[in-house]
Amino acid sequence: MTPADLSMTVLRAVRRAVDEDALRAPVPARVRVERTRPGGRGDYASAVALQLAGPAALPAREVAEILRVRVTGAPGIGRVEITGPGFLNFTLDASADAAAHRALVREVLKQGLRYGHGEALAGDLLQFSHAREVRAAVTAHAVRRLVRAQGALVRISCDDAPDPDWVRLGVTVDAQGRPPTPLTEIRPVPAGATAGELLGRLGPDATRWGLLRPAGHDRAPLGDELLVQGEGNPLFLVRYAHARARALTRGAALLGFTSTPDDTPSPEALALLALLADHPAELAAAARHRAPDRLARHLEALASAFLDFHDRVPTLPVGDEKPSAAHRSRLALAEAAGTVLAGGLSLLGISAPQHL
Structure with a gap:
C-alpha cells in the first residue's frame, strides 16, 4: 500500500462516517498521511481526526x-491505533x-x-513571466517541465531580450516583454552572476543544480563545491547513485541474469521503496x-536510500554464488531507483551519466 493508497482509504472512511451520520463535518478534499516519526507507532500516521474535531464538535x-x-x-492495513490527542497510526499488512x-x-x-508523470494539472493554461536574470530563467524553464x-x-515570457548564453543552459522563452495578466511571476533571489560566468566556472549541469536546489527565496550557493567528486556534494551523490544502479545492470548482464521483481523485499529495501512510492506525489507537489x-x-x-540499500545488501552474487530470486529482485529495485533518478534529473534539465 502506497501513501496515496492509504490516504484514499482514510478519506473513504471519513466519507462513510459522514454518510452514516456518525460524523457531522465537511469531507476534506484529501487526507494527509506521513511516515511515523522516530519513537512513534506503526508505519504511517495522520492528524485527520484533529482536523475534523472542531467542525464535528467532538473530541479528537x-x-x-x-x-x-x-x-x-x-486491504493492506494490519493494525490501526490511536495515540496522543487523536492521531491515527497505521501498521501495514506485511504480506499485502x-x-x-x-x-x-x-x-x-x-x-x-x-x-510519476500525471494529470494533476490537466487542462490548465499557464503563463509564466521572469526577469532577464539567469536564476529566474532556469527556474522558469524547470517549472515548465514540471507542470507539463x-x-x-x-x-x-521574459521581461527583456533573453541572454544568448541561456541556450547553453537549455533555456528557451516563448515571448519577450511582459504579457497581460493573468500570469505567474517567477522571481527567485538573483544568482549574482551571468549565465556566461557560471557556465565558464561550473558547466551546465552544476550551474542548473546550483540554481535550482535552494528554495527560490534563499540565496543560491554557486561555488566550486558543486564540482566536488564526493558524497558531500548532493549533485554528485544523485548522479553517482544513478551511475551505480546502471553499473549493476551491466554487471548482471556479464553474469548472465536479468531483473525480476518476484521476491519479497528485504527490510533493508523498505526506505527506498517508500521513496519510490512517494515520487508521483513529490512531482505533483513540485x-x-x-x-x-x-x-x-x-x-x-x-539517492541516499539507494546507496544505503546497495551497501547493506549485495545485489550481485559474490564469489561462486549463483544468481537467486533475491538477486533478481534486488536488481529490479536498483534499476527502478536508477530510472527514477534519471527521470527526475531530466525534469531539472540535468544529465544522468551512465558512468562517473
Whole structure:
C-alpha cells in the first residue's frame, strides 16, 4: 500500500462516517498521511481526526475512534491505533505490502522515465513571466517541465531580450516583454552572476543544480563545491547513485541474469521503496508549488536510500554464488531507483551519466 493508497482509504472512511451520520463535518478534499516519526507507532500516521474535531464538535480522540473502526480491516492495513490527542497510526499488512512493493517496482520499470508523470494539472493554461536574470530563467524553464509533466500547457515570457548564453543552459522563452495578466511571476533571489560566468566556472549541469536546489527565496550557493567528486556534494551523490544502479545492470548482464521483481523485499529495501512510492506525489507537489527545489531534495533522499540499500545488501552474487530470486529482485529495485533518478534529473534539465 502506497501513501496515496492509504490516504484514499482514510478519506473513504471519513466519507462513510459522514454518510452514516456518525460524523457531522465537511469531507476534506484529501487526507494527509506521513511516515511515523522516530519513537512513534506503526508505519504511517495522520492528524485527520484533529482536523475534523472542531467542525464535528467532538473530541479528537472520539473522531479518531469513529474513523479507526472504519479503517480497520481494509486491504493492506494490519493494525490501526490511536495515540496522543487523536492521531491515527497505521501498521501495514506485511504480506499485502510485499505484493504492493513488487507491483510498484514493476510499474516504475514499465513507465520508465515517465514514472510519476500525471494529470494533476490537466487542462490548465499557464503563463509564466521572469526577469532577464539567469536564476529566474532556469527556474522558469524547470517549472515548465514540471507542470507539463502534470498535463498543463505553458507559455513563458521574459521581461527583456533573453541572454544568448541561456541556450547553453537549455533555456528557451516563448515571448519577450511582459504579457497581460493573468500570469505567474517567477522571481527567485538573483544568482549574482551571468549565465556566461557560471557556465565558464561550473558547466551546465552544476550551474542548473546550483540554481535550482535552494528554495527560490534563499540565496543560491554557486561555488566550486558543486564540482566536488564526493558524497558531500548532493549533485554528485544523485548522479553517482544513478551511475551505480546502471553499473549493476551491466554487471548482471556479464553474469548472465536479468531483473525480476518476484521476491519479497528485504527490510533493508523498505526506505527506498517508500521513496519510490512517494515520487508521483513529490512531482505533483513540485509542479503545484512551482518548486523544483522540492524535486531536487527528493532525489537526494532517494539517492541516499539507494546507496544505503546497495551497501547493506549485495545485489550481485559474490564469489561462486549463483544468481537467486533475491538477486533478481534486488536488481529490479536498483534499476527502478536508477530510472527514477534519471527521470527526475531530466525534469531539472540535468544529465544522468551512465558512468562517473
